[in-house]
Amino acid sequence: MAATAAALQFSAQVSSLNNYNDLHPDWTQREVSTGTTIMAVEFDGGVVMGADSRTTTGSYIANRVTDKLTPIHDRIFCCRSGSAADTQAIADAVTYQLGFHSIELDEAPLVQTAASLFRDMCYRYREELMAGIIVAGWDQRRGGQVYTVPVGGMLTRQPVSVGGSGSSYIYGYVDSNYRTGMNKEECLKFTAGALTLAMERDGSSGGVVRMAIITEKGVERQVILGNQLPQFSTV
Amino acid sequence: MERLQLHSQIKGVSTGTTILAVKFNGGVIIGSDSRASMGESYVSSKTINKLIQVHDRIFCCISGSLADAQAVTKMAKFQLSFHSIQMDSPPLVKAAASIMKELCYNNKEELQAGFITAGWDRKKGPQIYTVALGGMMLSQPFAIGGSGSTYIYGYVDAKFKPDMTLEEATQFSKNALALAMGRDNVSGGVVHLVVITEAGAKHVVVPGDKLPKFHNE
Numbered sequence A: 001m002a003a004t005a006a007a008l009q010f011s012a013q014v015s016s017l018n019n020y021n022d023l024h025p026d027w028t029q030r031e032v033s034t035g036t037t038i039m040a041v042e043f044d045g046g047v048v049m050g051a052d053s054r055t056t057t058g059s060y061i062a063n064r065v066t067d068k069l070t071p072i073h074d075r076i077f078c079c080r081s082g083s084a085a086d087t088q089a090i091a092d093a094v095t096y097q098l099g100f101h102s103i104e105l106d107e108a109p110l111v112q113t114a115a116s117l118f119r120d121m122c123y124r125y126r127e128e129l130m131a132g133i134i135v136a137g138w139d140q141r142r143g144g145q146v147y148t149v150p151v152g153g154m155l156t157r158q159p160v161s162v163g164g165s166g167s168s169y170i171y172g173y174v175d176s177n178y179r180t181g182m183n184k185e186e187c188l189k190f191t192a193g194a195l196t197l198a199m200e201r202d203g204s205s206g207g208v209v210r211m212a213i214i215t216e217k218g219v220e221r222q223v224i225l226g227n228q229l230p231q232f233s234t235v
Numbered sequence B: 001m002e003r004l005q006l007h008s009q010i011k012g013v014s015t016g017t018t019i020l021a022v023k024f025n026g027g028v029i030i031g032s033d034s035r036a037s038m039g040e041s042y043v044s045s046k047t048i049n050k051l052i053q054v055h056d057r058i059f060c061c062i063s064g065s066l067a068d069a070q071a072v073t074k075m076a077k078f079q080l081s082f083h084s085i086q087m088d089s090p091p092l093v094k095a096a097a098s099i100m101k102e103l104c105y106n107n108k109e110e111l112q113a114g115f116i117t118a119g120w121d122r123k124k125g126p127q128i129y130t131v132a133l134g135g136m137m138l139s140q141p142f143a144i145g146g147s148g149s150t151y152i153y154g155y156v157d158a159k160f161k162p163d164m165t166l167e168e169a170t171q172f173s174k175n176a177l178a179l180a181m182g183r184d185n186v187s188g189g190v191v192h193l194v195v196i197t198e199a200g201a202k203h204v205v206v207p208g209d210k211l212p213k214f215h216n217e
Helices: A002-008 A010-017 A084-105 A111-124 A165-177 A184-201 B003-005 B065-086 B094-104 B147-158 B166-183
Strands: A032-034 A038-043 A046-049 A053-055 A060-063 A069-073 A076-083 A131-139 A143-149 A160-163 A209-215 A220-224 B013-015 B021-023 B027-032 B036-038 B040-045 B051-055 B058-065 B113-121 B124-130 B137-139 B142-146 B191-197 B198-205
Touching: A002 B094, A038 A076, A038 A131, A038 A143, A038 A165, A046 A076, A046 A131, A046 A143, A046 A184, A060 B027, A069 A084, A069 A131, A069 A209, A076 A084, A076 A111, A076 A209, A076 B040, A084 A111, A084 A131, A084 B094, A111 A131, A111 A143, A131 A160, A131 A209, A143 A160, A160 A165, A165 A184, A165 B147, A165 B166, A184 A209, A184 B147, A209 B113, B013 B191, B021 B058, B021 B113, B021 B124, B021 B166, B027 B051, B027 B058, B027 B113, B027 B166, B051 B065, B058 B094, B058 B191, B065 B094, B094 B113, B094 B124, B094 B137, B113 B142, B113 B191, B124 B142, B142 B147, B147 B166, B166 B191
Parallel strands: none
Antiparallel strands: A032 A053, A032 A076, A038 A046, A038 A160, A046 A209, A053 A060, A069 A076, A076 A131, A131 A143, A209 A220, B013 B036, B013 B058, B021 B027, B021 B142, B027 B191, B036 B040, B051 B058, B058 B113, B113 B124, B124 B137, B191 B198
16 A cells, blocks of 8 residues: 555556556556546636546546536536546536525526535545536626636636646646637637647647537537647647 | 656755757757755755856756756766867767766666756757656757746747747747746746857846736736
């Protein structure tokens, strides 16, 4: 156990080399994870959310066309990263709680309420869970909003938020390219560009780019296939 | 590189760092931050220079354990000058990188340092070689390294163009380093840049308040 714990401090490649065994391939010993890249951006009138589509069990890609943008309510979605099982369970629980709350209130729920429910669960069970979630949507009171609930259970609102294993590689790109006051098309281009760059560098992210645009009018879904992704000169 | 980032937070004084090198039309620019850290929370030096000159027109940027990097570059500098005297001509950048690589590969169990070797020589002009942790050597049009480099992969992939002018390459380097220093807590301080061309090497220091600022600052 101690040896495994020590091995886990190092990169995945090191520990899987030590455990290599033809009879038990890598993916039978690994948890399913959405090692991933997720992102959400606020604009005036709504939000744009994006994610890659790869779910891995160790080095095996269990699902190459995953939809990581999960509806929580009519105009509230969440992007999931971390353990696939944990995030699915949390999203299901919050969807139930929010639906009940919305019926009690007899009106559409606030994005902040959804984010708060995620935070309560992620913080209370922080020792057992491995989940990084971005909650985004539109409501009547505050328009488009993006809230991030990273591992550990913090809650904060940000105009642009990135998450998942691939997000490390695009902090520089996001910091330099984001401007306040972008419109919907600019946000779509920005999101697609950032996700493409992350997918090219992160082994746990890949496949297609899925996006959702949430406004007062409703939700619009888009998919950008692999050969339609934006091209960068060195990529 | 992942092991490097984890170890740099455990092993003694280390240059948790951001280094880069970029080829432009007529030369190379190499750059780094100036922070040396012990663990994640103590900055042991705010003004360290990570751009080591190993010959007139060949520099090495260092990352990882400071002690290991200094020992390797000192040895490489000696071997390179000896080689240059034997050959009676300025050394090739590839020769310098090769010497670093031999040292890193043959001592891979003990060493914890990565390098970017860049410079200009008469045979092939401006060149950049990465010498990674285990001793791999790779020639690239641009290279980034150190713990802060993870945050700027997307930026450099998007923004790099071959055959930039000196001004474009300088701006590219300053932006990339400023972005990495803004997100990596073990990179910081000032930006050191060295421009290497046929004419020689020029060292520029960009203090913190003159660095480009981005939307969240």
